[in-house]
Amino acid sequence: MKNLLSPMLLLACIALFSCSKNKKDETMISTISKEVFGEAPDGQSVDLYTLTNANGMTVNITNYGGIITKLTAPDKNGGWTDVVLGFDSLAPYLKDSPFFGALVGRYGNRIAKGKFTLNGKEYTLPVNNGPNSLHGGIKGFDKVVWKATEIKSDSAVGLQLDYVSKDMEEGYPGTLTVKVTYTLDNDNALSINYQATTDKPTVVNLTNHSYFNLSGLKRDILDHEVTILSDSIVPVDSTLIPTGKLRAVDGTPFDFRKPTKINAGINKTEDEQIKNGGGYDHCWVIKRTQPGMMHFATVKDPESGRVLEAFTTEPAVQFYSGNFLDGSLQGKGATYAKRFGLCLETEHYPDSPNHPAFPSTTLNPGDTYNTTTKYRFSVK
Known part of the structure; x- marks a missing residue:
């Protein structure tokens, strides 16, 4: 009986292990799902996509x-x-x-007095931030419905958004x-790749305006x-x-070359x-050590242990400390008071079309605008 039981117990253990393994594998699969989120002012249906990686990290994005x-x-x-707020x-x-989580364009950040000159011709943009044009104007890319396509691979899950901005849209x-x-990959990193082409010379500066709060x-x-690696x-x-x-x-409140609260x-x-x-609402020039x-940049919340590491191909980042939040907005159980969130908006410099010495934001026909930014989350 002893010799008979041992193989039976062995088979039972193997079956139990196999079942357990299969259940674990089922939970370790990246997924993407879609649900109706509402209706845009022009009547278009709006969807909300939930991206989940193999670790259980989720990102919700609406088109x-x-x-x-x-x-x-x-x-x-x-x-x-x-x-995120x-x-x-x-x-x-x-x-x-206030652009919570938004995809910003055509031009992220400000253009002075809503005017710029390109190839000898002056263009006038809507003024929506004091005397200036901000984040693409009255109806920027944050206020349109994008065509969405789900993407899935063995190691990541994603969402592709497409939009055609007509000639002279917002000026x-x-x-x-x-x-x-x-x-969203299994390294708990969210990457955002921006690509654009044009049929006439124009200016482009795309970014994302998520407000992070690592306290949860x-x-x-x-x-x-x-x-922030910037001099x-x-x-x-x-x-x-x-x-x-x-x-x-050097010697200013803007020195974040070492971890600073x-x-x-x-x-x-x-x-x-x-x-x-x-407060902080400025563009830091990234000190590049490689192309x-x-x-x-790295952001840490000592109490929760959360760490955000940021990577980019862009030359600069707008670090914004939520100075204009005033407690009048609430969401997800929180009141968004002053300095309740921070932004790391990777970009070219503000008002670059009016400053020839700044890195150019001009895009010409035949060229492709192509930049990528990644936010990776971990614990320390």
């Missing part, structure tokens, strides 16, 4: 404005919590959203054909520790338009740039 409505990240206790439904995005010349691809939307971001910023006037010169970060210098209003920005994709 209205390419908005990231939710992104979960791990903490030191093994939990997954939403770490936003809303649970479409209506608040349509009414009064910009050229018919711009745009493709933006969000990819529990408190403001002032205790977050930030590192200089693009100083601005009182309307947040570049002066045209660069400013070294945001609250260490954000209220030093004796610094003219802190005063002009109402192509490069790590340029």
